[in-house]
Amino acid sequence: MRKKVTLITGVSGEVGLALVKILSEMGYKDLLTLDIRPLPPEYSQYSNHIQGDILDKSLLNRLVSEYDIETIFHMAALLSTRAEFTPVAAHQVNVEGTMGLLQLAAEQSEWRAEPVMFIFPSSIAAYGMPDLETKSKFPKVKEWEWNYPITMYGCNKLYCEMLGTYFSEYYRQLAAERPQMLDFRCVRFPGLISAFTVPSGGTSDYGPEMLHAAAKGEPYAAFVRPDTQIPFMAMPDAVTALLDLSRAPKQDLSRTVYNVTSFSLTAEQFRLQVLDAFPEAEITFKPDKKRQKIVDSWPADLNDNDARRDWNWKPNFDIHRSFNEYLIPNILNRYLAA
């Protein structure tokens, strides 16, 4: 008998670390994790970790022969800024890597005669507002609006949303018999902010970077204009969204892709929040024209009504709780302890 497991890819990243810790604390014993990087030693008790590449087909074949994979949280990706510097590698990891795992999940679903659940994190990068005037005219976008991404990462995410939906609803639609489909579910995240990890490679990073630099007593120059506005969410809410969506009864879901968000604020408002806690912080603005263009193409806010209606999505951390109860105290602890 193969062992039943939940697989988390990209576990050594910001979201993956938060997710594996919470799943383990919730009593999930059989967690199998995969990342090209090792798992930090303080997380090693949470899972059986394999250090490897999601593009390694023989590794995926070995996993399938050893484990009965019931659920996949597929977090591995190259993020927006990194993807822009290495677009071909981004396509390979973000699209071909996801395709390989979707194929694995499709085959496993048929083999088990039960759907493998596939949870996928997409991003506000899947949107592309053509200019600032349109961005302010349509401040709170719905899932199907303005899907014209201008980054490799955004294109990768949008296509993978569609690939997942295909595998979940239309896979082998001309075959004589309808196969057992996998169960693909996706959340489109805003910029995520963790108190415990410093982001790298994303284009919403100026928010968390301000905060971590202030806590370390280091000056920081944000790479965007003060009026730049996008939505954000504290990391515990990101994990809650992934878990709540995975637990929702299938019949309640009217979509495969759901926006989720918490609060939206400008870079200047973000700076003021940071100054509230760290009045000495030296935060300035030194916009980088090229990265600015990318953030300007992302919506000012997300409409997450469908997630709220279908699976009772609701962030636990609004702006006040995010800063005062989660970010500031934990970041203070982190750097005081260091």
Ligand SMILES: NC(=O)c1ccc[n+]([C@@H]2O[C@H](COP(=O)([O-])OP(=O)(O)OC[C@H]3O[C@@H](n4cnc5c(N)ncnc54)[C@H](O)[C@@H]3O)[C@@H](O)[C@H]2O)c1
């Ligand atoms: N952090 C955010 O603000 C944000 C916002 C929206 C969506 N997301 C999505 O959430 C997911 C997790 O994001 P994150 O912030 O934890 O990113 P991250 O960069 O911190 O982590 C990604 C992880 O994927 C791993 N990885 C990359 N290529 C791999 C490969 N070929 N094989 C195996 N592992 C590989 C990396 O080593 C890393 O540990 C990603 O899919 C990301 O696109 C993140």
